[in-house]
Amino acid sequence: MRLPALWGRDKDDPFGALHREVEKVFDDFTKTWPSVGALTGRFLMPNIDVHETDKGLEVTAEVPGVDEKDVEVTLVDNLLTIRGEKKSERKEGEEGRMVSERSYGAFQRSFTLPYEVDPNKVEARVEKGVLKISLPKSAESKKKTRKIAIKTAK
Structure with a gap:
């Protein structure tokens, strides 16, 4: 720190x-x-951004060097979990490498969503090392949302 x-x-x-x-x-x-990245969270704990829109949540996670087939996104109740693995590209008998600072291994990140989402409409895709997850609000959550008027003090 x-x-x-x-x-x-x-x-x-x-x-x-x-x-x-x-x-x-x-x-x-x-x-x-x-694997210093495992300790610092640089890779093995992917950095995320969560953005709320009128329609729901947009989650982006950094997963550089990870193939789409090596990433899994699950939603159980309101718990979103992102897990995957960055596999080493080193081949047997490879010589000549003097320094290796890249991190490899499994990663997982879970967090509770602030409201119910429609699990049938959740979409995820990996593009240029960024996982993008779209989590639309459920119809029930939309009904529960109410804007509260703020009164001025006299």
């Missing part, structure tokens, strides 16, 4: 110097780990 940019700007600040030194130690220590 990086501290705000204001910390440690002054060269004489002992806390800033300590912070930089500790961060350097951790950076050096984790450089040699083969």
